[in-house]
Amino acid sequence: MPTRLVNSGARCDYLVDGFIEVNSRLEIEPGTLLRFTKDSELNIDGGELIAVGTPAARIRMEGLNPVTGYWSGIIFGTNARPSRIEYVDIVNAGQEGGYYHPKGALAGFGGSLVLKHSTISGSYVNGAIFRSLRLIEFENNRFFGNTWYGVVIDPAQVHLLDAASDYAGREKPNGRPYVGTGLGDLEEDVTWKKLNAPYFVEGYLNVAWGTLTLAPGVKLVFSDKGNLTVEETGALRAVGTAAEPVVFTGKEAVPGYWAGIWFFDSTSRANKLEHVDIGYAGGESILGLNANVVVDFDAYLSLSHANIHHSQGWGVRCGNPEVDGYVLELGPGNTFSHNAGGDVDPDCG
Template sequence: MKIFKQTHRLATFAVASLMLFSCSSDDDGLEPDDPTVINPPIVLDCSYFGENPNVHLTDDPNAPVDYIVNCDPMTSGDFIIDAGVVIAFESDAGLRLGKYADGKIQMNGTADKPIILTGTQKDKGSWRGIQISSDNPANRMDYVTVEYAGQTGRNGWALQGSLIGTYGAVLEMNHCTVQHGHLIGFHWYNNSKSLTLSNSTFTGNDTPIETSVNHINSIDGTSTYTGNVNNYIKLTSHDVYQDVTFHKTDVPFLSTGFKPDNGAKRRFTFEPGVTILMEAGSQIRFQNAFHYNHEIIMVGTAEDPITIKGKEDVPGYWTGIQIDYTTNPLNEIGFLDIANAGATNGYPNGAILLGSWDIFLNMHDVNFIDCFEYAVSIERPNDINFSYNNLNLVNTPKMFSDWSGGEI
């Protein structure tokens, strides 16, 4: 198994060999240096983790693989890995870290000495993966590669992903790579607590990331998400319980729809260049049971518009955007391409729906592309503060309708 440390060592050994054989015949009587010692990996079984509530794994420079894990332990104490450590996991093996506890999790790789968490077999899903449940604010992963993980359906793991955050997990993750994962590379569940993500790579997975809209603030343009079977970031959970910002990324988001919860005022910000793919029948709705005056800041630029469209290029594939009960003067939709929207089974069926009489909205420079019938449907056109300009129909039949489907 030629992993980073071994490859580096063999290259050094090759250079040393060339230097040795290039010496003159005067040196023939010298004894060669002792060959480099290669140490075998240390096997960590479940008894080791049971006897050691706090784990600290160190690097052996002479071991291509430092440790082999052959089970699926559940830890509660501190779990620390030093730079340069390589761990290979057998089938059915993995790590559940910080389960029902707040043990500190730190994987301290560096650019020169990354930590490698891999499988003994180089196949997608050859081992279970890493599950993090600790809510310790000191949790962090730096320069860590997780690869060939994501095994499902055995030993009680119902959660999917190569690297998983759940049950209140907290994690800061920098310069990491999650690759060649089965189903989902990085799965940060809605019931996790806090994620900080930067400068990381998600590639070669079936899907790079699945997470809740409530964790969307952490998914930004400092990381890359391309080279996967499904090149999108999958979003789950409909109810948004905090302010959220959609950052521009190098792949689209895929959404089943979302709306604010009933807890408080929320601010929704969409940066220029954001692309969202909508699942069939889904809707984005800025409304809840109380008049909290949610803020909608969906403003692209002429050079970098926001795009929200159906996952499939079919008119009426998704329901559209509905705005109700918000008179916030910051509400603005501009330089947006909205495509494939509109209900196909009744009225109102605009790509954008303005319901109720409590609405303020400035809308400009919007292209309605391949939408089902109407661009905008308005429930009470005489009772809202709605300004608009430069709205364009592209393969969309009509501009405005009332709530019953009549053209206005």
């Protein structure tokens, strides 16, 4: 049955000891303080969590002892109902755990969530993970002092992140100074905003349908052998400015560290790279076309005011012109340097 936790005015309103499963409605009153014993967990599965504080009466959930990762955190199960967390501070949760713990102070295997005006700090692993846990709304949150990322998020949800939130940890930096994403497909028109931390693409990012627009000043950092693929009906529009270029780079400043940006079969005229900086790619490619930028299999790309550098292969490389009908439009302002194979493949025309 529904449960309401009230603010009694005590130094600690509730001491949570152990694994608490919520299979109905759990509502927490503004100003309520909850303390959790070691390894305790609030598990929302079959129920919903409504924790809505106010600017003057925030809800606080913290470990009984001020130790990083002291308690497990808030975990949403596959049957969780839509929940809401506003003006809430989640402190010193998050454990590395095992198979049944998704390595975040706020995470889940399902459910959906509104998260606003809240903080997550002192996690032994990530602050929050939004993969199977879906976001409904996200606004003005802060993530700091977490051992790993402040936020890890599925690529399909990145566009929901707001520029007002703090992902880097201004109060205390997170151990991994990025917004973690990657290993996924994009299938609709979305815009990724400039945040106060770069995006870290772990593995691959595939734009298969719809257009991915990257706002001026966006920075994508790729993992070892990572890549960005644009194919079929997908498109990539990265249009920066001279003052705020869109940056694509590897986690390490080593030529060939990541594989690069590949345009395959995408004939969309929305494919545009302008005022971009693309460096340290040209690593191992499934087609052997090692370059920072690859255009192949009937793809289209407009490239201008681009700084392309430190490739292990070519700066820009194209497929076989006798077989493939790609179109590469090289506009003004492009610069190339330190590309081991050459700057622009002669096959690019």
